[in-house]
Amino acid sequence: MGVFDDEVWQTGPMQPGPTASSAVGSSRPAPMLARQRQEHILERVAATGGVRVADIVEELGISEMTVRRDITELVTQGLVERVHGGAVAAGPTTLEPRFTAKSTLHPDAKRRIGQAAAAMVRPGDSLALSAGTTTLALAHALTELEHFPTLTVITNSLPAAQVLFDAADAARAENRDAPTVVITGGERTPSNALVGLVAVDALRTMRVEWVFLGAHGFTPEAGLMTPNLLEASANQALVAAGRTVVATLDSSKWGVLGLRSFCATRDIGVLVTDAEPDADTVAALREVGTRLTIAA
Numbered sequence: 001m002g003v004f005d006d007e008v009w010q011t012g013p014m015q016p017g018p019t020a021s022s023a024v025g026s027s028r029p030a031p032m033l034a035r036q037r038q039e040h041i042l043e044r045v046a047a048t049g050g051v052r053v054a055d056i057v058e059e060l061g062i063s064e065m066t067v068r069r070d071i072t073e074l075v076t077q078g079l080v081e082r083v084h085g086g087a088v089a090a091g092p093t094t095l096e097p098r099f100t101a102k103s104t105l106h107p108d109a110k111r112r113i114g115q116a117a118a119a120m121v122r123p124g125d126s127l128a129l130s131a132g133t134t135t136l137a138l139a140h141a142l143t144e145l146e147h148f149p150t151l152t153v154i155t156n157s158l159p160a161a162q163v164l165f166d167a168a169d170a171a172r173a174e175n176r177d178a179p180t181v182v183i184t185g186g187e188r189t190p191s192n193a194l195v196g197l198v199a200v201d202a203l204r205t206m207r208v209e210w211v212f213l214g215a216h217g218f219t220p221e222a223g224l225m226t227p228n229l230l231e232a233s234a235n236q237a238l239v240a241a242g243r244t245v246v247a248t249l250d251s252s253k254w255g256v257l258g259l260r261s262f263c264a265t266r267d268i269g270v271l272v273t274d275a276e277p278d279a280d281t282v283a284a285l286r287e288v289g290t291r292l293t294i295a296a
Helices: 034-048 053-060 064-076 107-118 133-143 158-173 197-204 229-241 279-288
Strands: 050-052 080-083 086-089 126-129 152-155 180-183 208-213 217-219 223-226 242-248 260-263 270-273 291-294
Touching (some): 034 064, 053 064, 053 086, 064 080, 064 086, 107 133, 107 242, 107 270, 133 152, 133 158, 133 208, 133 242, 197 229, 208 229, 229 260, 279 291
Parallel strands (some): 126 152, 152 180, 208 242, 242 270, 270 291
Antiparallel strands (some): 050 086, 080 086, 217 223, 223 260
8 A cells, every 4th residue: 555655744754643641742733624634635535546544544643533524525525435444536537526626625725826817917918717716716816907897808617707707797787898708618517617619619719818727737747637538628729729828726736647638838838826836846847938926
């Protein structure tokens, strides 16, 4: 079971949970909230394909009952499958969580990334948004821009389109200028993306200044990845439509694999994230000329 030997904390090798004699002066971090524990389990499953209850107990210093309760909650959400002694992905690189499940993960990081990405957009710009919860945060941030009414926004994301349509309708109701919002059409995925031939054909004829992409995972070698083959095709069409590609990724996506790559690292003009990645990733981004932006 060597694939489950990763350490969760970056401050040094994790020691067994504190005992009565070792609790005083222990440097173990404060206990995690349930959502944080479940995020850690999901990240381990995404990285290695599965987790053992015993490993999570040791890494996080919590009880076996707590780990099993967290796994039960993730099973209920359809994010993992229970196996004897732990949990595995519903399909190691093809698992695509429901949009509502993903939207609860890392909300503050996504908000900051969305605001940092929106700050790049200038008056009169045209842009395209892929589907995803981070690009949804970007859609919200766009509506707060003073020059929002001057923008043209194309998206294959149903939630992002709804946010943009609502803001545009509110502006028109008050006799104010409103942006142009275009939705591609297509077949809906579990992540509320519109994909398939209709979406791809719509995007092939479009050209925009900016393309903002979310992703299931990222590595410098594979680039941006998704577990959905049809969504990968739509995202490739988005990449081809843009002058500058901006990847919007919270730090939980580092090292996570998907079934298909849709954008090589060399094709990413800017990568916006909430925390600096490891030194090797920073060096790889610098080598291909990708600008790294850390959202404050």
